[in-house]
Amino acid sequence: MIDAAAIEALKFLGDPPADAVVADLVATGRVGVVNEVLEHFRANDQPIPEQLPDSVREFLVATDDPPAWVDPDRVARAYDFFVDDGVHVASVLTFGAMVNCYAHARASRALTLTHGLNQPHRRLSETSQFVMNMMGRDAFGSGGSFVPTIQKTRLIHAAVRHFLTSSGRWDVAADGVPVCQQDMVGAMLIFSVQVVEGMRRIGISVTEEEAQDYYYVWRAAGAMLGIPVEAMPESVEEARELSAALVEAAYGPSPEGVVLTRHLLDLYEKLFPGKLFDGIVAAMIRQVVNPEVADWMEVPNSKGWARVVRAGTRVVRALERSEDNSALATTILDRAGAILLGGSVRSLTNGQSTTLTIPADLRERWEAEGRSPVPAEADPTPAT
Template sequence: MNQPNTWPPKRGSQQEFAKAHGEELAQRYQEAFWAMDPVADAIFASDHSVREIMPNLREALQRGHADENTFPEVAALIDDMKKALEGIDEEQLERGRRVYLSIPPLAHGIALGPGSLVHTYSTPSIADVLVNTGELTVGAVKRLAYTTNWTYSLYLTDGLQPGGLGFYHTGMVRAMHAHVRRVHNKRGFDYSDWGSPINEFDMLRTWLDFTIIPYAGLEKMGWKLSQEEQRDAFYLWKVVGRMVGIPSDLIEPLDDIESTQPYLDAVHEIDGEPNENSQALVDALMHGFVVNAHAITGLPEDSLKEWTEAHVRIIHGDGPAEAYGIATTNMQPILEMSVPTVQQRFDLLRANQEALDEEIKNNEQMLKDLLDPEASYLKQDDGVKTASTAS
């Protein structure tokens, strides 16, 4: 149900929101609740079947440009993604990439996995869509790995350039968002309480889960960035955000943790409370992260479970952790005591250019080794399944 002139009822009071955050932001968010991604959505509104579209899309993304065999709607998506790269600051983009790679992938993994996704799943508008899609609770291990796969690809050298691995994966993620919207709308799911499925507002909220949420979390873990480093990391994600279909105006003011916090607070006011789908997704996430971490490290799953639970409490605090039934473990105080040492080592690393370059080189190689060429969203030619049917 597309009702762009209404404020979804479960988003709270529009008047109260406008009073607290201004009429302009209230109006923009009202539009964002219903707006989707017309460029990507057009791909699946064409006369071509999904079996025809997906290989055509993959080939064009891998080339980084359309050719005479590219469907017009696919060519339009490629062009729109390239527009996001026009006029960007290449030096700042590279600095943002290096900021990410200066932190060990496993630390980033906990911040971008249980750190970010516990927050993502806390709003029913996102949790309901994901559970209806059916993959995140049934295939949580694989689905978590696929999301991680996408993020890894963004930080490879020239990964975001047309034809780069990050460009390819980002285009596929954007297309899969469009396909999920098509399936959910076709199935007639009622989203009038929250807004359209995977709408602009939900994409903005998810963007926050790749920026302020993990970097504020990493700070609590001992990986505190300078404001300049934050701005560089956020800048990279602004470019990715535009490439994945988020309008520039929604993310333009969001430069670092400090400037983004008021917007995160505003988002929380209209998020709604976690529901049973939120709980199901968090349960699946916690299990999936431990299984994946075990496959990478070889450490016992029981220890990794306690390590993960401890980090969720460190990142999100006791309140959210208690709400999701995350256990208190003896590992948490040990990790908290180590934070000053972690930060000291991190500061020393950044003060030694030669050591930092070597760390970045090693971490980038680790990402390459962890990439999964069999990610299912790259090969989903049969369509996206909902919880009750396939399309």
């Protein structure tokens, strides 16, 4: 387990290779040109555009390969887990992970200063796309699209650091660097071990092997994102301990977190017609996150809807126990998650600048098994 001094040091560590690239682009006035070129750089096996500046090309070449320790068999097992339960992962990411991120005052302040308080669709769509690309069949190899996603994410984070530190609105001495490696470790734990915990809270069965493999892929992604590998525990058991010590211990209230959560609630309440079901979203959040976090983020607390959600959780657990033997149970569980993610896709792609693309192999598997979360015509994935 990483010690306290090393964790504190991560607060002042950015991403030196990516930070150097952004500093070069800003100094030479080429940020806009690079953005236009990288917009079309989307596949792992796509040649690096030659018109990019040398600093960008060198960065893309240097960060192109996954860690040598990545085991393809474990990645394949995680892919199978996501094929079976990806819609439920998306549900918990929606109802829990985003709110847990907002419970970090420093991260919420950085989001607010960068994007403003009223763009939950942008953060959610970017995170959803990252997870979708990460969980493709061959995310780190030929045919996938995760490597460019990681590389562009690192450059975006570096741009945020440059913008905030040069704006005079961020106190590095007091708060560390924006989007520091401590924040990155925290986000990795929220989207891996805490998502699995959230799935179990709503009655979804996740085996320890599945939890280990899902965390394993996130650890590999973290290494490619520039997180020091020694800062990420090898086992999911140690990761849970670090999550409690680093992430959950830092949860707390903030004005920015409350407003961001309210906008997220507003976004998802639009998925349900009329006002009758507005309380169900807040109740689902309260089922997935810790009660204290929900209180800090001022998530409405309806005892009636809370009882409905708890009852629904018991039903899901009962269906999970019978899933292997009941086609009806399987259909109910899969459709419940598919409706939510399908609604998310429609909401996030309706007039927004960022669209959610489901990797072709995932879409084909889900369609073949009758559990696609979005109609084919609504998914902008190009034919392959």
